[in-house]
Amino acid sequence: MSETEKLTVGALVSVLVLVVPGFLLHEAPRFPGSLAGGLLGIVGASLFVLLLIYSLVRRSAWVRTRVSKYASLRALLSFHVYAGVIGALLGILHSGHAYRSPLGIALVVAMLTVVLSGFVGRYHLAQLGTDLREQREKLGVLRARFDQIAAEAARTAPVGSANPSSSGPSLRTLALLASGDGVAVSGAPLLRLVGAIADLEHAIGRREAVKRTLSRWTVLHIAAALVLYPLLALHIWNGIYFGLRWLR
Structure with missing residues (x-):
C-alpha cells in the first residue's frame, strides 16, 4: 500500500462523504432520468459490477490462474478500491440528491456501507496493525x-x-x-x-x-455487498421498466 494511494483514496472518500448530504443545499429530482444522469448511473453501476472481478479472482483458484497472467492480485485490489469509491461517487451524483424512494435510500445506504467498510479494512486496519x-x-x-x-x-x-x-x-x-x-x-x-x-x-x-472491533469489517463488507447487488439489479430493472425520461 503506497502513501500516494492512501492519500488519493482518502481524498475520494472525503469527497464522497461531503457529497452525500448535498440534498441540504441542492436537489434535482429530474436529473436521474436525464441523459447526463443516466450516463452517470450506468458508469457507476458498471464499476460496481466490475468489483466482483477481484472477489472471483481471490476466491476461485481456477479464475486466479487465468487472470494472474494479465494482472496481479495487488493490481486488482487497487482497481477494486478505486472502482468502489468512484462508482459510489457517481451513484450519488446520479441520484441528484433526490432521496425519496425507499429503494433509492436503501441502495445509497448499502453502497456507502460497502465503500466505507472496505476503506476501513484496507487502510485504517492495516495502518493500525503497523502502529x-x-x-x-x-x-x-x-x-x-x-x-x-x-x-x-x-x-x-x-x-x-x-x-x-x-x-x-x-x-x-x-x-x-x-x-x-x-x-x-x-x-x-x-x-x-x-x-x-x-x-x-x-x-x-x-x-x-x-483492532478487534474493526476486524469484523469483512463481515459487514460482505453483508452489505450481498444487500447492494440485489438492490442495484432492482433499481436498474425499475429504470428500464418505467422508461428513461430523456427518451420520451
Missing part, C-alpha cells in the same frame, strides 16, 4: 532497558535487600533503585522509564481493542 507492531517493538526495547537497570540494581544493592529465590528483583531492591540509595542509577530515569512502559502498554491495549 501496533512499532509500539510492541518499542515496548520490547523499554522492557529490556528496565531489566538491565533492575539487574544492575540487584547486583549493587546491599546484601539481603533482595530475595534470592525470587524470579526478579524484590520490592526492596526496586525501592533502593528508585531512591538512588546504594545504587549507581538515579531514581528519576527509572520512574520515567516505568511511566513510559505503563503508558505504552495502555496505548497498545486500546489499539488492540480497536
Whole structure:
C-alpha cells in the first residue's frame, strides 16, 4: 500500500462523504432520468459490477490462474478500491440528491456501507496493525532497558535487600533503585522509564481493542455487498421498466 494511494483514496472518500448530504443545499429530482444522469448511473453501476472481478479472482483458484497472467492480485485490489469509491461517487451524483424512494435510500445506504467498510479494512486496519507492531517493538526495547537497570540494581544493592529465590528483583531492591540509595542509577530515569512502559502498554491495549472491533469489517463488507447487488439489479430493472425520461 503506497502513501500516494492512501492519500488519493482518502481524498475520494472525503469527497464522497461531503457529497452525500448535498440534498441540504441542492436537489434535482429530474436529473436521474436525464441523459447526463443516466450516463452517470450506468458508469457507476458498471464499476460496481466490475468489483466482483477481484472477489472471483481471490476466491476461485481456477479464475486466479487465468487472470494472474494479465494482472496481479495487488493490481486488482487497487482497481477494486478505486472502482468502489468512484462508482459510489457517481451513484450519488446520479441520484441528484433526490432521496425519496425507499429503494433509492436503501441502495445509497448499502453502497456507502460497502465503500466505507472496505476503506476501513484496507487502510485504517492495516495502518493500525503497523502502529501496533512499532509500539510492541518499542515496548520490547523499554522492557529490556528496565531489566538491565533492575539487574544492575540487584547486583549493587546491599546484601539481603533482595530475595534470592525470587524470579526478579524484590520490592526492596526496586525501592533502593528508585531512591538512588546504594545504587549507581538515579531514581528519576527509572520512574520515567516505568511511566513510559505503563503508558505504552495502555496505548497498545486500546489499539488492540480497536483492532478487534474493526476486524469484523469483512463481515459487514460482505453483508452489505450481498444487500447492494440485489438492490442495484432492482433499481436498474425499475429504470428500464418505467422508461428513461430523456427518451420520451
